[in-house]
Amino acid sequence: MAKKKDFGLGGAVPAPVIPIVQACTPFGGAAEGCRVTISLPHGKDRTVDFNVHLGQGFDDTVSAIAQVLQRMAEEGKPEPHSLSTIVSSGLVSWFQFCVERSALGFPPTLTSIDGATVDAYAGWLATRLKPNGELWSKNTARTVFAKTKTVLSALVERKLVVGTGLFHRNPFPGATAPHNRRNYIRPLSDGERERILRPLAKEVAQVFDGTHPGVLRTRLALCVFAILLKSGVNPTPFLEIPRDLTQCFLDHPRVNRRVLVTFKRRAGAFTTTPLEPSETNVVSLDVFRLCQRAAKMTEELVEEAIGTRVEGRLWLYRHEDGAILSMSVQDLHQVADAFTDRYELRRDDGTRLKMSSQLFRNTKVNRIWRASKGDLLATAKSASNTPGAAEQYLTVTPDMLDEHRLAGEVLVDTLSSLTLRDATPHSGCKDSLNGELAPKNGEPCIDFLSCFRCKSQVILQDDLHKLFSFYWALFEQRGQVGSDNWKKLFGWIVRVIDRDICPKFDPLVVAREKARARAEPHPMWQSASAREALRSVI
Incomplete structure (x- = not known):
């Protein structure tokens, strides 16, 4: 599991006894x-x-x-x-x-x-x-x-x-x-991400061609933000990568891909992050080329950094007092505030939209989760996390709510196409072998939780008893898997049934079958083993 933050001294060796010396002199003197x-x-x-x-x-x-x-x-x-x-x-x-x-x-x-x-x-x-x-x-x-x-x-x-x-x-x-826990930072919607990407891409392109008017710290921070938005890496390990890019960028077996290697002190281990090719022709999304550009912009500071704590670092800049420093998370916060004010960035609900590494990482992990259709293992692997750690980043965004809507057919006529469909644990399917989400390998589809987003699903009035028996079985799992897991795994199904399916039938029929399923579940959902099988998806 993910390693918690440790503010301790480290190690099990007792600390030496330090005698109390003369106390500091109050307000002046030998203090x-x-x-x-x-x-x-x-x-x-x-x-x-x-x-x-x-x-x-x-x-x-x-x-x-x-x-x-x-x-x-x-x-x-x-x-x-x-x-x-x-x-x-x-x-x-x-x-x-x-x-x-x-x-x-x-x-x-x-x-x-x-x-x-x-x-x-x-x-x-x-x-x-x-x-x-x-x-x-x-x-x-x-x-x-x-x-x-x-x-x-x-x-x-x-x-x-x-x-x-x-x-x-x-x-x-x-x-x-x-x-x-602290308030969760909601991931960017597609519209919010575009709102940041457009001005960020423009400014980073100016950094790349040498026309950006900002000081070196600002230009470097903009490059870092473009990389964080693209890759979702943790900021502190990334800001500590070496100038020798061959030490932190490895070639990937696939063409036009690289692997970014960073070191996370808390875990005491190296983390690898696969980098996909640029999604567009905008140079701001090419992580390796941006790091090369950063090395070029900071090369005049390399000699002055020799013998200091930042020797060999990539993200160097000159402080106001003349000292050579390496970019820190605090530097990123300050540049982000100025960027947000410059473009008056707002979230979909009208609140202030400030760039931050956690916001970008949450967004990246959730985009992977959506692209993998809810595959937590694939999401964790892509984010270089354990499944438990990756799950902490996941949330239900308005975009996800829109995606989870009924895709199949609801037929009020109980006799429609009865001989042309296959039974599922809660309804029916037009073709379990070649349906939209079927594996199409000669084996019938058994992913009955995905039926509600599959166009091949068919729901008849005769299915309501079985459907609501399944519905109540889902609710029964809330006390078993925890409210957060339940919302992510089953909450959307309940919402689809209540919002998209129930209104298609006579309300009196719906109420009757709901009550009947609660008192006398369908044989499919009467056994404890069938209900326990729902938890196997976790």
């Missing part, structure tokens, strides 16, 4: 011990000043956290990006909590931090509000708590805090359930 410098992979250092938290009754805690963080930064565990988010998310919340506790007369000093303090912090996180006034999701609170726990655990390992009973096993039960 260097309360400043932490984190060297980020893209070449920029981040200095965090904890002096602002001094003088509020918990100086020893501030000093100890600063010293522990500096040791983490020097050892590289956790890795710099994670350590930076620990500071910007976890510790920001922790120190805000400490200030409020101090105001109540309970400053969280090293000697007073115990299980009750940590429980109070978890409860405090559960009441945080977003800038728009909405309550944090339970999963957001859990993530912030996990980042803070990394630092508190380091204090325990170094004997600076008593660890007995400090952490409960799971202060946020159910936080990772889909309904408790």
Whole structure:
């Protein structure tokens, strides 16, 4: 299964005991011990000043956290990006909590931090509000708590805090359930994708021929966005690919194709992404050629990058202070904001449409899923994910709802063509050997869940008892497979029956057969084994 984010120190070897040195001097004086410098992979250092938290009754805690963080930064565990988010998310919340506790007369000093303090912090996180006034999701609170726990655990390992009973096993039960996670970024519809692609293709074409007026960082970011839209790769590993493109682009056995190889630190493994040929003649969709162009645009910075953390990187640019940096996700966010404002991009519902790597990856995975007609294994393979990880990207878009409509025939006359059709577990088929979705290999079609999008399906009034027995059997699976799986696998079938089939028959007949099927299922759906067989599609 997919590997969860780990904000820990890594490894099972206990950390060495670090004695508490003299606390940082409040507001001035010898306060260097309360400043932490984190060297980020893209070449920029981040200095965090904890002096602002001094003088509020918990100086020893501030000093100890600063010293522990500096040791983490020097050892590289956790890795710099994670350590930076620990500071910007976890510790920001922790120190805000400490200030409020101090105001109540309970400053969280090293000697007073115990299980009750940590429980109070978890409860405090559960009441945080977003800038728009909405309550944090339970999963957001859990993530912030996990980042803070990394630092508190380091204090325990170094004997600076008593660890007995400090952490409960799971202060946020159910936080990772889909309904408790952060708002899902809905994939682009075809119209929204076109809305981005047109101006993006125009600007990237200008980058390619050297006429784009933007600074180097903007031009590089536009190229990156075109590649993310095309390939759906994760941004951080891609931004760290080497300048030597032979190390990250492999030849594919098929003509005009390549395989992109990136390294994901969290998984500790290389990921391969097959690259299809350009969908159009627009140069912006050719990933390899765009990387070649990026290498050409940044070649004058290569010598200056020698001996720095970004030596050998592809996506180089010069910062305002003269330093040579490598593109980061934060750079992409800033360029995306400017691009959205420049073209006043809007989603189908009128909300602001901002380019982001997650949006593009969600869109790519869902497009693969639609093209494979719901084949989760094929989708996961194309996205270089496990099936469980790929499933997290899938959603039901308006386009999919339009696609899942009844394609067969509904015949109210119960005698129509009875001798010309084959029986299915819920209705009938014109030709199970050579129908629209039949395998056409001499074997009858057995994919009865796809019947409702097959033109060969035939539904007669006499089929209603069997159809609604199948209908209720689908509902029975909700408690077995989970609501999310049920919506993806069976929800569309129920919708087709209710929306497209029921209105074709007399409402009194529909109500009668529905009730009859609920009380006395058709023999096909009476046995438990037949109903359990529905779960075999998962």
